[in-house]
Amino acid sequence: MKLERIAIQEFKQFAGRIVIDDLEPGLNLFVGPNEAGKSTIAEAVRVVFLERYKASHLKDLLPWGKASGQPSVEVSFNLDGTACRLSKQFVTRQRCELTIGQSVFGEDEAEDKLAALLGFSRAARGPLKAENAGVPGLLWVQQGGTQEMRDSTGHAAQYLRDALSQLSGSNESAGEDALIVAVQRELRQLLTARTQKSTGPLAEAEQTLAGLTEDRDELEQQRLQFEENIARLATQQETFEDTERKRPWELHEQKAVLAQQRAEAAAELERGLEGLVHALKLGEAELALSLQQEQNAVELESTVARERQQLDLARAGVASIQAEYAQAAANVTQFEQASVAADRALDLANAAVTAADLRNQIGLYETESQRLEVAIQAAGQANEAVLEAARAAAAVEIDETKLKQLATLDGELTVLRARTEAAMTRIEYKLTGALSVNETTVSGDGVLRVDEEKLIGLGELGELRVIPGVSDLSAQLTELASLEAQHTQLLQALGVASLVEGELRREQWKTLVAQQKSHAGILKVHAPQGIDALRAALASAAARWQASNDRLKNLPDVSAAPPLDEARRNAGIARDALEAARKLLSLATEKRSTGVANAESLAVQLQRKEAQLSDETFCRNRAQWQTKIVEQRVQVDAQRKQHEARERELQAARLDDPVAEAKRYRASADLARGEQHQRQLRIAELRSQLETVGASGLGERLAALEARVEQATRRKEELSLRAGALSLLDEVLVDERDSAVAQLRAPLTERLGYYLRRIFPQSTIALGDDLSPATLDRYGRADTLDALSFGTREQLGILTRLAYADLLKASGRPTLLMLDDAAVHTDATRRDAIKRALLDAATRHQILVFTCHPELWDDLGVRQRAIDDLKVAV
Known part of the structure; x- marks a missing residue:
């Protein structure tokens, strides 16, 4: 099939x-990025061959964003030299037509013919299921499904x-398979297929036996328990009577009383x-207090001796400090005189600098005044011009808002007057005599405007009643009168005779305002x-000039003033020397005060402590506590010995813990x-249990069970024997069938080995029943497909499908x-090995390869067809 x-x-x-x-009869390569449409093309081929054209689930084939579309696919192919064409339209206006040579098939007949030719079965209803896909489901690999082989191979088994039967010449016995199925059906009623566990009647028999055995064992246990309870009752009765004779609790209570007595003695x-x-x-x-008082008296004596020495040293230091203080005071007096002289020289130098600054300032103030x-003179002239322009502008100022209203009203009046004039009836007259119009006499030449009903008297001839032909003329005249009144009022408010005069005044006013702004700019x-x-x-400048001149006159004579930098330096040196001398004097003063205060403080402290030592009461109390210390030491030693003896006696009494002993015996x-x-x-x-069981007929129930x-x-045992016989028969029949199948698989095994050696040398592959x-099997180790890596399973998926295609091709299948x-x-x-395998298989089969990695397949020597180019070509 091509x-x-x-x-x-x-x-x-x-x-x-x-x-x-x-399309090439061998290898065809389609390339494009993700979502370019590669998988859509592959799906279109699968759908047109395999899906039922009237299936209602194919609405997802509709073009994206076009719910009213009509998905259709048409393929032309060659089948054993015969030209064929298949076209299907889905979702709306469904149709199907298959042409094989000169024969044309339509609708269900066409789909049945396709299933027979390609080797798949039609789904009764709904979408095509995997188990119906047959040979196309095996050879047409969808994206991500290359490594999945078991299900697709099983569905095409x-x-x-x-095909294998045709190639091997083997006559696989359908009757033998039917016998195996019958034996296995009988066997499955007794044993499960996978785990060989009991099921059906055998499982029921085993469950019944297990339940009866459990009930029997339970009754047997009850019988044994009954006999054991009889023996236990005799033992318990004997022990009870012996204990009643001995009454051991009375002995324990006596021991508890004795132990309690020992506990009370220990507590005492x-x-x-x-x-x-x-x-x-x-x-x-009390002894520690007496010892502390004596220790304080001894420390007081030591302190008095030590402070007497410190007072002598302090008095000697005060004399030395007095001499240092006198020298520091003399130095301060000397440096103060030097600092005063330096400050005078600095003041004279500063006066000379100030005099120079004042002379410069006086010159600047004179220039600024000019x-x-x-x-002031120029500004006065500009100010007069501003005032004059302001007065002139104020005289001709006009309200621009009212002027605009006047212009608008003037335009409206012009239009309304023209409309009124056109609407009025005009009567031009030239009279030699006189007429009366509304009782008014008219004579000579003129024009009579009829803006309302008028009565014209013709003397003896009668009279004429003239009525205007425009119905709304009176309304127009009323509106005209209103507008003329407003116009007159605005002219009076603006103080002009006409709109032209008002506009001339506005231009004059704007010119004067501009002149005012110009003179104001000059003034600014x-x-x-x-x-x-x-x-x-x-x-202010004049006052500053006078002040500077006065300050200059008040300065002293600075002709002998030294340079300012030299005066500052000398003054600084004098001040630093004076400051240092004053600091030394301050230190000497502080040192003298501290020394005198320390000496006086030591003298006061020493006098107080010596008075305390020589106090008569202190001396008497000291003699008393010294005597008391001796007596207290003797008393404390006696108390310690008595305490140790009593403690040893208490330890002996507590040795057996009489309290715990009393508690234990109780x-x-x-x-x-x-x-x-x-x-x-x-x-x-x-006794109660034995009486109950004895009356229940335990022995009779046990015998019946x-x-x-x-x-x-x-x-x-009968069902187990039947299951064993059926298992043995199944095993014999399957072994016989497998030997025949092994001969049948030989062509497929040979083709698998042919492709397998390209990637896995020295390896073999074992086939399942399907x-x-x-x-x-590699290197002496057999691995199941699930134990292999994803990539290895993917590679096996490609190679095995090539082998299946060779097998089908050899048996005449498309x-x-x-x-x-x-x-x-x-x-x-x-990948290179797989490419060689594909090129080899392409000499026998047509292969369509879709990939998003063109760079990996550019060495096949095959034209790459880009999906985007296919779209553009259309």
């Missing part, structure tokens, strides 16, 4: 029409078996020991802040009583291979 032309219209992303012709010893501890602590505290006088140049500010500045007595009571309760409970267990065992690859983005997860070395 595709020659593909035409796609309004199909998913192809809103228009795209035509692919001149029957077609592959037919402990209270006596606490009194001794208190007395000992009190004696030690400039201000000129500016000469006097930015006004003429008064200039006069104030002139007065607890033992309670336990003994409690155990005897529990024993009595257990005896009553056992034993008989049922034996019957269930025989049933289970003829799909099951395991790959073949077409489509690979959508295959070999994506393949390295460069294996």
